[in-house]
Amino acid sequence: MKAKIIITPKKAVLDPQGKTVQRALEHMGYQGVAAVHVGKYLEIELTGGDKDAARKQLDEACHRFLSNPVIEDYRLELE
Protein backbone atom coordinates (compact mmCIF):
# COMPACT_ATOMS: atom_id res chain seq x y z
CA MET A 1 0.00 0.00 0.00
CA LYS A 2 1.18 3.49 -0.75
CA ALA A 3 0.22 6.81 0.82
CA LYS A 4 0.51 10.05 -1.09
CA ILE A 5 0.55 13.22 0.94
CA ILE A 6 0.33 16.66 -0.59
CA ILE A 7 1.16 19.59 1.66
CA THR A 8 0.36 23.14 0.61
CA PRO A 9 0.71 26.51 2.33
CA LYS A 10 -2.53 27.82 3.82
CA LYS A 11 -4.21 30.53 1.76
CA ALA A 12 -3.64 33.15 4.48
CA VAL A 13 0.09 32.43 4.63
CA LEU A 14 2.55 34.35 2.51
CA ASP A 15 3.94 32.08 -0.23
CA PRO A 16 6.90 33.94 -1.74
CA GLN A 17 8.00 30.83 -3.65
CA GLY A 18 4.61 30.54 -5.32
CA LYS A 19 4.63 34.24 -6.20
CA THR A 20 8.13 34.03 -7.66
CA VAL A 21 7.27 31.00 -9.77
CA GLN A 22 4.10 32.72 -10.95
CA ARG A 23 6.04 35.80 -12.01
CA ALA A 24 8.61 33.65 -13.79
CA LEU A 25 5.88 31.79 -15.70
CA GLU A 26 4.36 35.11 -16.77
CA HIS A 27 7.77 36.36 -17.77
CA MET A 28 8.29 33.27 -19.94
CA GLY A 29 5.08 34.03 -21.76
CA TYR A 30 2.75 31.46 -20.18
CA GLN A 31 -0.62 33.10 -19.96
CA GLY A 32 -3.61 32.67 -17.69
CA VAL A 33 -1.69 31.77 -14.52
CA ALA A 34 -3.92 33.04 -11.71
CA ALA A 35 -1.86 31.76 -8.78
CA VAL A 36 0.91 29.29 -7.92
CA HIS A 37 1.27 27.53 -4.59
CA VAL A 38 4.49 25.68 -3.88
CA GLY A 39 4.17 22.80 -1.43
CA LYS A 40 5.58 19.37 -0.69
CA TYR A 41 4.78 15.88 -1.87
CA LEU A 42 5.51 12.80 0.21
CA GLU A 43 5.14 9.15 -0.77
CA ILE A 44 5.03 6.69 2.06
CA GLU A 45 5.23 2.97 1.40
CA LEU A 46 3.32 0.90 3.88
CA THR A 47 3.28 -2.73 4.92
CA GLY A 48 -0.07 -4.34 5.72
CA GLY A 49 -3.41 -3.92 3.98
CA ASP A 50 -5.76 -2.29 6.49
CA LYS A 51 -6.61 0.97 4.75
CA ASP A 52 -8.70 2.43 7.56
CA ALA A 53 -6.03 1.80 10.18
CA ALA A 54 -3.37 3.28 7.89
CA ARG A 55 -5.49 6.37 7.24
CA LYS A 56 -6.07 6.91 10.93
CA GLN A 57 -2.38 6.60 11.73
CA LEU A 58 -1.21 8.80 8.87
CA ASP A 59 -3.82 11.45 9.59
CA GLU A 60 -2.36 11.74 13.05
CA ALA A 61 1.20 11.81 11.71
CA CYS A 62 0.25 14.51 9.20
CA HIS A 63 -1.24 16.62 11.93
CA ARG A 64 1.57 16.14 14.47
CA PHE A 65 4.63 16.02 12.29
CA LEU A 66 4.40 15.86 8.51
CA SER A 67 2.55 19.17 8.19
CA ASN A 68 2.35 22.20 10.46
CA PRO A 69 -1.33 23.07 10.88
CA VAL A 70 -0.41 26.68 11.69
CA ILE A 71 0.82 27.31 8.15
CA GLU A 72 -0.04 24.28 6.02
CA ASP A 73 -2.93 22.14 4.78
CA TYR A 74 -2.51 18.53 3.71
CA ARG A 75 -4.30 16.02 1.56
CA LEU A 76 -3.86 12.32 2.17
CA GLU A 77 -4.50 9.67 -0.49
CA LEU A 78 -4.12 5.93 -0.06
CA GLU A 79 -3.76 3.45 -2.90
Place this chain on the structure above:
Amino acid sequence: MNFAVLQFPASNCDQDAVHVLHHVLGHSARLLWHKEASLGNADAVVIPGGFSYGDYLRTGAVARFSPIMQAVQEFAMNGGPVLGICNGFQILCEAGLLPGALIRNRSLQFRCEHIFLKTVTTDSPFTNQIPADKLLRVPIAHGEGCYFANEATLAKLKANNQILWHYVNAQGETTEQANPNGSLENIAGICNHRRNVAGLMPHPERASEPLSGSSDGRLVFQSLIAWLERNAQAKAA
Protein backbone atom coordinates in the same frame (compact mmCIF):
# COMPACT_ATOMS: atom_id res chain seq x y z
CA MET B 1 23.59 30.00 37.54
CA ASN B 2 23.52 26.75 35.56
CA PHE B 3 22.63 26.96 31.90
CA ALA B 4 21.93 24.02 29.63
CA VAL B 5 22.68 24.70 25.96
CA LEU B 6 21.09 22.07 23.73
CA GLN B 7 22.97 20.51 20.86
CA PHE B 8 21.26 18.88 17.89
CA PRO B 9 22.89 17.47 14.78
CA ALA B 10 23.76 20.66 12.82
CA SER B 11 23.33 23.11 15.66
CA ASN B 12 26.04 25.70 15.01
CA CYS B 13 25.62 28.49 17.56
CA ASP B 14 25.88 26.21 20.59
CA GLN B 15 29.53 27.05 21.28
CA ASP B 16 28.83 30.77 20.91
CA ALA B 17 26.08 30.56 23.51
CA VAL B 18 28.32 28.67 25.93
CA HIS B 19 31.13 31.16 25.30
CA VAL B 20 28.95 34.14 26.20
CA LEU B 21 27.30 32.55 29.23
CA HIS B 22 30.49 31.05 30.62
CA HIS B 23 33.48 33.08 29.49
CA VAL B 24 31.87 36.48 29.10
CA LEU B 25 29.28 36.41 31.87
CA GLY B 26 30.91 33.92 34.27
CA HIS B 27 28.13 31.38 34.68
CA SER B 28 28.11 27.63 34.31
CA ALA B 29 26.98 26.54 30.86
CA ARG B 30 27.11 23.01 29.59
CA LEU B 31 26.22 21.44 26.28
CA LEU B 32 23.49 18.83 26.31
CA TRP B 33 23.24 16.39 23.39
CA HIS B 34 19.73 15.95 21.98
CA LYS B 35 19.61 12.29 22.99
CA GLU B 36 19.83 13.14 26.68
CA ALA B 37 16.57 12.68 28.55
CA SER B 38 17.25 15.02 31.46
CA LEU B 39 18.24 18.65 31.89
CA GLY B 40 20.00 17.85 35.16
CA ASN B 41 20.43 20.83 37.45
CA ALA B 42 19.77 23.47 34.80
CA ASP B 43 18.26 26.76 35.96
CA ALA B 44 17.64 27.86 32.38
CA VAL B 45 17.76 26.35 28.90
CA VAL B 46 19.12 27.91 25.73
CA ILE B 47 18.18 26.36 22.39
CA PRO B 48 20.81 27.70 20.02
CA GLY B 49 20.78 28.53 16.36
CA GLY B 50 21.78 26.31 13.49
CA PHE B 51 20.14 24.00 11.01
CA SER B 52 19.06 21.08 13.18
CA TYR B 53 18.50 17.95 11.09
CA GLY B 54 19.34 19.90 7.96
CA ASP B 55 16.04 21.81 8.24
CA TYR B 56 14.48 18.72 6.65
CA LEU B 57 10.69 18.73 6.31
CA ARG B 58 10.42 22.11 8.11
CA THR B 59 12.82 24.05 10.30
CA GLY B 60 12.72 22.59 13.80
CA ALA B 61 10.18 19.91 12.86
CA VAL B 62 12.43 16.93 13.57
CA ALA B 63 14.34 18.42 16.51
CA ARG B 64 11.18 19.00 18.50
CA PHE B 65 10.66 15.23 18.84
CA SER B 66 14.13 14.50 20.21
CA PRO B 67 14.34 13.10 23.76
CA ILE B 68 15.79 16.30 25.25
CA MET B 69 12.78 18.28 24.02
CA GLN B 70 10.47 16.15 26.14
CA ALA B 71 12.51 17.28 29.14
CA VAL B 72 12.30 20.89 27.92
CA GLN B 73 8.50 20.61 27.67
CA GLU B 74 8.33 19.51 31.31
CA PHE B 75 10.86 22.13 32.41
CA ALA B 76 8.85 24.87 30.70
CA MET B 77 5.58 23.58 32.14
CA ASN B 78 7.10 23.92 35.60
CA GLY B 79 7.97 27.54 34.90
CA GLY B 80 11.64 27.08 33.96
CA PRO B 81 12.96 29.74 31.58
CA VAL B 82 13.74 28.66 28.01
CA LEU B 83 15.32 30.92 25.38
CA GLY B 84 15.31 29.89 21.73
CA ILE B 85 17.59 31.73 19.32
CA CYS B 86 17.06 31.51 15.56
CA ASN B 87 16.68 27.76 14.93
CA GLY B 88 15.85 27.52 18.64
CA PHE B 89 12.89 29.88 18.05
CA GLN B 90 11.79 27.70 15.13
CA ILE B 91 12.02 24.57 17.30
CA LEU B 92 9.97 26.17 20.10
CA CYS B 93 7.22 27.14 17.63
CA GLU B 94 7.17 23.63 16.16
CA ALA B 95 7.01 22.21 19.68
CA GLY B 96 3.98 24.33 20.46
CA LEU B 97 5.81 26.05 23.30
CA LEU B 98 5.46 29.32 21.41
CA PRO B 99 2.54 30.31 19.15
CA GLY B 100 2.86 30.86 15.41
CA ALA B 101 5.46 29.66 12.92
CA LEU B 102 8.58 30.84 11.07
CA ILE B 103 8.37 30.60 7.30
CA ARG B 104 10.54 31.43 4.30
CA ASN B 105 11.77 35.03 4.16
CA ARG B 106 9.55 37.10 1.92
CA SER B 107 12.56 38.01 -0.23
CA LEU B 108 13.45 34.30 -0.56
CA GLN B 109 16.99 35.40 0.34
CA PHE B 110 19.09 34.19 3.23
CA ARG B 111 19.65 37.41 5.17
CA CYS B 112 22.90 37.84 7.04
CA GLU B 113 23.36 41.35 8.42
CA HIS B 114 23.10 43.53 11.49
CA ILE B 115 19.64 44.86 12.31
CA PHE B 116 18.14 47.01 15.05
CA LEU B 117 15.73 45.68 17.63
CA LYS B 118 13.31 47.67 19.72
CA THR B 119 12.29 46.04 22.96
CA VAL B 120 8.52 46.19 23.22
CA THR B 121 8.28 45.29 26.90
CA THR B 122 10.80 44.96 29.71
CA ASP B 123 8.31 42.83 31.61
CA SER B 124 9.89 39.44 30.94
CA PRO B 125 12.80 37.31 32.16
CA PHE B 126 14.53 38.08 28.86
CA THR B 127 14.18 41.85 28.65
CA ASN B 128 14.11 43.22 32.22
CA GLN B 129 17.65 44.68 32.08
CA ILE B 130 17.23 46.38 28.72
CA PRO B 131 16.88 50.18 29.09
CA ALA B 132 13.45 51.19 27.78
CA ASP B 133 14.70 53.41 24.95
CA LYS B 134 17.73 51.40 23.94
CA LEU B 135 17.86 49.90 20.47
CA LEU B 136 19.80 46.64 20.25
CA ARG B 137 22.14 46.24 17.31
CA VAL B 138 22.47 42.51 16.70
CA PRO B 139 22.98 40.27 13.68
CA ILE B 140 20.52 38.03 11.93
CA ALA B 141 21.42 35.04 9.76
CA HIS B 142 18.44 33.10 8.47
CA GLY B 143 16.45 32.09 5.42
CA GLU B 144 13.27 31.21 7.27
CA GLY B 145 12.59 33.87 9.84
CA CYS B 146 9.33 35.34 8.64
CA TYR B 147 7.08 35.20 11.67
CA PHE B 148 3.51 34.18 10.94
CA ALA B 149 0.50 33.80 13.20
CA ASN B 150 -3.19 33.89 12.41
CA GLU B 151 -5.29 36.90 13.42
CA ALA B 152 -6.61 35.39 16.62
CA THR B 153 -3.10 34.44 17.76
CA LEU B 154 -1.72 37.87 16.91
CA ALA B 155 -4.53 39.53 18.88
CA LYS B 156 -3.69 37.35 21.88
CA LEU B 157 0.03 38.14 21.60
CA LYS B 158 -0.78 41.83 21.73
CA ALA B 159 -3.41 41.61 24.47
CA ASN B 160 -1.02 39.68 26.70
CA ASN B 161 2.01 41.81 25.92
CA GLN B 162 3.87 38.80 24.51
CA ILE B 163 5.71 40.56 21.69
CA LEU B 164 9.22 41.20 23.04
CA TRP B 165 11.07 42.67 20.07
CA HIS B 166 10.31 44.45 16.82
CA TYR B 167 12.65 44.99 13.87
CA VAL B 168 13.16 48.76 13.56
CA ASN B 169 15.39 51.18 11.68
CA ALA B 170 18.27 53.12 13.27
CA GLN B 171 15.75 55.75 14.41
CA GLY B 172 13.67 53.15 16.22
CA GLU B 173 10.81 53.26 13.73
CA THR B 174 8.90 50.11 12.81
CA THR B 175 9.05 50.42 9.04
CA GLU B 176 8.60 47.99 6.19
CA GLN B 177 12.19 48.62 5.12
CA ALA B 178 13.51 47.68 8.55
CA ASN B 179 11.76 44.33 8.34
CA PRO B 180 14.39 41.91 7.01
CA ASN B 181 12.18 38.89 6.40
CA GLY B 182 8.55 39.92 6.04
CA SER B 183 7.62 39.06 9.62
CA LEU B 184 4.09 39.96 10.64
CA GLU B 185 4.16 43.50 12.06
CA ASN B 186 7.99 43.40 12.24
CA ILE B 187 7.90 40.80 15.03
CA ALA B 188 11.42 39.59 15.84
CA GLY B 189 10.78 37.81 19.12
CA ILE B 190 7.93 36.74 21.38
CA CYS B 191 7.28 34.95 24.66
CA ASN B 192 4.56 32.56 25.78
CA HIS B 193 1.57 33.56 27.86
CA ARG B 194 3.33 32.55 31.08
CA ARG B 195 6.39 34.59 29.97
CA ASN B 196 8.96 31.88 30.79
CA VAL B 197 9.57 30.75 27.19
CA ALA B 198 10.89 33.17 24.58
CA GLY B 199 12.23 32.99 21.05
CA LEU B 200 13.87 35.46 18.68
CA MET B 201 15.42 35.18 15.24
CA PRO B 202 18.36 37.60 15.81
CA HIS B 203 21.54 36.38 17.52
CA PRO B 204 22.26 38.14 20.83
CA GLU B 205 25.08 35.65 21.49
CA ARG B 206 26.92 36.97 18.43
CA ALA B 207 26.80 40.52 19.78
CA SER B 208 27.92 40.21 23.37
CA GLU B 209 31.50 41.50 23.24
CA PRO B 210 33.11 44.65 21.81
CA LEU B 211 35.22 42.37 19.61
CA SER B 212 32.13 41.25 17.72
CA GLY B 213 31.14 44.81 16.90
CA SER B 214 28.31 45.17 19.39
CA SER B 215 27.71 44.15 22.98
CA ASP B 216 23.98 44.88 22.94
CA GLY B 217 22.98 41.22 22.86
CA ARG B 218 24.52 40.72 26.26
CA LEU B 219 21.53 42.54 27.79
CA VAL B 220 19.27 39.63 26.87
CA PHE B 221 21.42 37.17 28.83
CA GLN B 222 21.94 39.65 31.66
CA SER B 223 18.17 39.99 31.91
CA LEU B 224 17.79 36.25 32.23
CA ILE B 225 20.57 36.06 34.83
CA ALA B 226 19.06 38.92 36.86
CA TRP B 227 15.66 37.21 36.76
CA LEU B 228 17.16 33.87 37.88
CA GLU B 229 19.10 35.52 40.70
CA ARG B 230 16.03 37.37 41.91
CA ASN B 231 14.08 34.12 41.89
CA ALA B 232 16.82 32.28 43.76
CA GLN B 233 16.92 35.01 46.41
CA ALA B 234 13.14 34.94 46.76
CA LYS B 235 13.25 31.17 47.23
CA ALA B 236 16.02 31.38 49.81
CA ALA B 237 14.23 34.08 51.81
